[in-house]
Amino acid sequence: MTGTHGSPHAHPHAHDEHHAQDHAHGQDHGHTHAETVLDETTAVAVDTSVPDRELSPAQLSRRTMLRAAGIVGAVGAAGLGTAGTALPAAAAPGGASRSPGQPVRRWLAGDHHIHTQYSSDGLYTVADQAQHGRAYGLDWLVITDHGSNEHVRVGVEKVNPDIVAAREDLPGTLIFQGLEWNIPSAEHGTVFVTPGPDEVAVLKQFEQGYDGRANPTTADEALAVAGVQWLGQQVDARRVESALFFANHPARQGIDSPHEIRAWRDADPRVAVGFEGAPGHQAAGLPDGAASGRGYYDNAGTNPARFVPYPPESYRTWGGFDWMTATVGGLWDSLLAEGKPWWITVNSDSHSNYLATSTRGPGSDFARDGFYQDPVYSGGPNLTAGDFWPGQYGRTNVGVDRAGYGQVMQGLRDGRVWVDHGRLVKGVEMVVRRAGGRGPAFPLGSQVVVPRGTRLELSIRLTLQDLPNWADFVPVLNRVDLVQGSIDVAGPADRDTFLAPDTKVVRSWDTSGTTGTIELVQPLGAVEAPFYVRARGTDANRSQPGYLGAALDPEGPAIDVVGDADPWLDLWFYTNPIFVLPA
Template sequence: MLIFQGLEWNIPAAEHGTVFVHPGQGEVEVLKAFENGYDGSVRGASANTAHSGRPNTTAGDFWPGYYGRTLVGASRARHLELMAGVRAGNVWVDHGGLVDEVEVEVRTRGASAGLGGVITTHRGNQCELVVRIVPARSANWAQFEPKLKKVDVIQGRVTGPAEDRDTFRAPETTVVKSYDVSGQSVVELRYDLGVVGDTGFYVRLRGSDGNRSQVGYFGAATDPEGPAIDIVGDADPWLDLWFYTNPIFVLPRT
């Protein structure tokens, strides 16, 4: 999932990668070209958004916050604190109001960090992921209360600059743990991330309503139940809801 200035594209190839596009003239064209290159078609992008009076299965979008939301952690409800949260990466996104609250923290000896944060600690220190999620407690804009079914922990090693920047893959990044959280009013999870080695790692969360999934772009060993590609002409976005968090990085002290 690539989130950029309120626009959303489902890009299978981007599931285990991060794309940054500098805001400015032509950024939307850059993103369209990116999706064409990695997914073969542009979905949800159109120069003509006028309502035609009939279902549009080839293009379209929702009003901001109607379906896709970007949630930013801020110390106060003010513009400066909001932008500080964005710059710090304290961000998670969801579809269709799937979850109300997401709190994620990595803890190690003498240090901790939340979404977008970085911990620098000694090699050999044990790390633990601590999660608290509150699923949706009220109806969304489609007038139903979505149900969170599963939460995935995605972890990968920090390997430094890629030799080939066109590879577009985060090596050794996999879904390391999946939890069935059906029916829980508050989800509280703890996961052992192992010890800090000679290279760092990062971890992030993903979750869904469990309605649709398929083996991920890089195979079942990497992602056994990832987002499923839409069926052209038969795709109901409200029946395929997900949330994603930004990563937390853990690096060895030099």
């Protein structure tokens, strides 16, 4: 561990910290020597998705120098911290999107995993999902019908006019077209692109060439990697402004192995940027509903294609979150400990929603038509469905400068993201800054490059909830945990590693009884070695020592009980990390 953290696992009350200090907003956001801003020549030189032959003489000279220094490696796109320090960052298609230390201006809530009548197991129209998402407070959403022969034949084109109409009917709500990719040899994933004249053509060509169901005879790990690379090539060719891929419900079947996840990310870090930290289908845990596992994580690891080293506990959610994310020192942390920006989201995975009152329209024949007829009133609520409407339970909150399709995608790519269930909190602003609150404040997803020995601190500014959520109660945040891990950019020798034993909870705050806006400040000490920090918070209704033991995580989320896991009684928020690198 790097720096000074106070007593590990101490629980000072939040009101003993800095409460809503005005100086947190009065910082100088001009560039200082604590920042690193890449010039255009260097930015292109470190982006190894651009081949040597396409570089100018100056760019090629810079790349040769950096390669000799070990800064430019084999990863598809790289980001440079300062001489001798590099992380394989998710570079923007058109270069850096914002200056280091620039504060987040707006947070937009969204959901990138939503199904409609164009999925074989779907039901609702695009308008149904979009209107509900907006009513439940979402600013952006992605329509992701399942890849299938029917979808590639009919749905990918036929859904587009519905999406265009919804964009017109709901101005101010950003509605992306995407699809749920059957990842060759693995689980599912969200793929989506920025709206434009070629959005349908790109998605259809991708599905035809790289979907595991559409290409069963070639559905291997190499095809998945090629699919990610192909999406990046469409961005480079300017067919679409941007393309993103997130792996969905990664631990549910145990078939997303660690080396596959690393391979997707390394194939093009501009495109493959993360996975669902918590799956959808959260209503499935309601004991008076589907009475299954949250997220339908209810199998016993019986899939013959599973990654055998995954333990039985990995096939359950923990506090509603995927085991890969919920485990401090687990698979997510093993990626972060390599300095790999890899971000988490939460989503609804809405197919058929709890208490909804509609059913598929008469005359529906998906195999024939490639879609179901518009739903009709069923006469009563669906008490066995396992899903919530988009925004009803989970939110992926993305930091942007202004509302826009490209801005949301860049915020996701940059990791300016925090997630929550049940509207546990109103807002989260987490930054790293110089000790004493001086200089720029680096938000979520940042790579903070500072001279060795610089003293830093972390600030978590929380706006606590004072309004009822969609279960008609006001959630209460009772504890916040800070997680920290060391970084070794060389990475593990074994790409199937899913442990990061240097990562642990280094501080917990008791926030019970607090209201309004609070600020929690943690000294990080003098920076001597690379590390990262991330945070989570909970209503503290259900906790237990983490999967890897109390020494790493004394009060983590509890493993969910299949058949008795009311999601409203177990709420958490998680942030994405901030990386700190000494020059």
